[in-house]
Amino acid sequence: MKNVLFVGAGSMAEAIIAGITSNGAVEPASVFVMNKSDHARLEELRDKYGITPVRSGDPEIGQAELALFATKPKDARQAMKEIAGQLHPSAAVLSVMAGIPISLFEEGLGSRPVARSMPNTSATIGLAATGVAMNDAVGDKVRQDVLSLLGSIGLVKEVEEDELHLITALAGSGPAYVYYFAEALEEAATASGLCGPDARDLIVQVLEGAAAMLKRRTAEPAELREHVTSPGGTTAAGIRALDDAGFREAVASCIRAAExxxxxxxxxx
Ligand SMILES: NC(=O)C1=CN([C@@H]2O[C@H](COP(=O)(O)OP(=O)(O)OC[C@H]3O[C@@H](n4cnc5c(N)ncnc54)[C@H](OP(=O)(O)O)[C@@H]3O)[C@@H](O)[C@H]2O)C=CC1
Ligand SMILES: O=C(O)[C@@H]1CCC=N1
Structure with a gap:
């Protein structure tokens, strides 16, 4: 794809910029980035990735083939209002914003191709897990461009728009649950006497090893768990403590609350 305009330059925008500029999906200078007021942030992104900082009124806005919206949901309307008159009539929209429906973009930016997606910050290393839904104005070329851009930052699944709420809970927010679990493991390990760096190294390896075993898909998650769980052993004692503390219920409420x-x-x- 030739020119991509990022509207919003925060963590999620940076994760995608890092992904697409490092894998060659888009030339860094053809990645135009604007935000609300933090110009130092745009300069930081330019120095790090070679992108082009853009302000409202700059000609690059009208040259973008794709406008990627990555503001907080509460700022969506204002961001659309500011660039609606500057976008090329044929420019497509790709949103990564939680909750904001395709219909809001159609209202704010007129009838044009809109893809609404939910990636996650693992885009930084090409390992995002993304769901995307598109409106009827999306033709073959834009579909391929959007799938290839999102595919360049990780796994992508095309879904119904309503499913994006659950995908946000599961995949968009998902890395935070894993980091939270890692924090809890480290806290428990260090409280019990292990030194911090050793605990961190072991935990990262446990997560990476378990994810790689799951990824092989040679056994169900429950089977893999059973292989670790000797009758009367340590794992059984640990899992019983998790069950007693309502682990599965807590995970179910977490996903429900986020959705x-x-x-x-x-x-x-
Ligand atoms: N963080 C994550 O893990 C994920 C986030 N998302 C979604 O991505 C979106 C962005 O989240 P995140 O990156 O964390 O947010 P940040 O707060 O880090 O970034 C928000 C960005 O939006 C900019 N902005 C605000 N108003 C406007 C405007 N009117 N015009 C242009 N830019 C504007 C801000 O600019 P300034 O700094 O100048 O105010 C800032 O650069 C959210 O909608 C979120 O739902 C999706 C998946 C995962
Ligand atoms: O917390 C949020 O609202 C965003 C959406 C998914 C991840 N972060």
């Missing part, structure tokens, strides 16, 4: 929050964001709350 509900995505639905609330969709209704402007």
């Amino acid at each position: 509900n929050r995505s639905r609330e964001l969709a209704s402007g709350q």
Whole structure:
């Protein structure tokens, strides 16, 4: 793809910029980035990735083939209002914003191809897990461009728009749950006497090893767990403690809460 305009230059925008500029999906100078007011941040991204910082009124806005919206959901309307008159009529839109429906982009930016996606910050290293839904105005070329851009930062699944709420809960927010689990493991390990760096190294290797075993798909997650769990052994004692503390229920409420929050964001709350 030739010119991609990022509207929003925060963590998620940076994760995607890092992904697409390091794998050659888009030439760094053809990645135009604008934000609300933090110009130092745009300069930081330019120095790091070679992107082109852009301000409202700059000609690059009208040259973008794709406008990638990555502001916070509460800023979506204002961001659209600011660039609606500057975007080329044929430019397509790709949103990564939680909750914001395709219909809001159609209202704010007129009838044009819109893809709504939910990636995650693992885009930084090409390992995002992304869901994407598209409106009827998306033709073959834009579909291929969007799938190839999102594919260049990791795994991508085309889904129904309503499913994006659950995908946000599971995949968009997902890395944070894993980091939170890692924090809890490290806290427990260091409280019990292991030194911090050793605990961190072991935990990272446990997560990486378990993810790689899951990825081979030679056994179900429950079977893999059973292979670790000797009758009367340490794992059984640990899992019993997790069950007693309501682990599965806690995970189910976590996903429900995040999905509900995505639905609330969709209704402007
Ligand atoms: N962080 C994550 O893990 C994920 C986030 N998302 C989604 O990505 C979006 C961005 O999240 P995140 O990167 O964390 O947010 P950040 O707060 O890090 O970044 C938000 C960006 O939006 C910019 N902005 C605000 N208003 C405007 C405007 N009117 N015009 C142009 N730019 C504007 C801000 O600019 P300034 O700094 O100048 O105010 C800032 O660069 C959210 O909608 C979120 O739902 C999706 C998946 C994962
Ligand atoms: O927390 C959020 O709202 C965003 C969406 C998914 C991950 N971060």
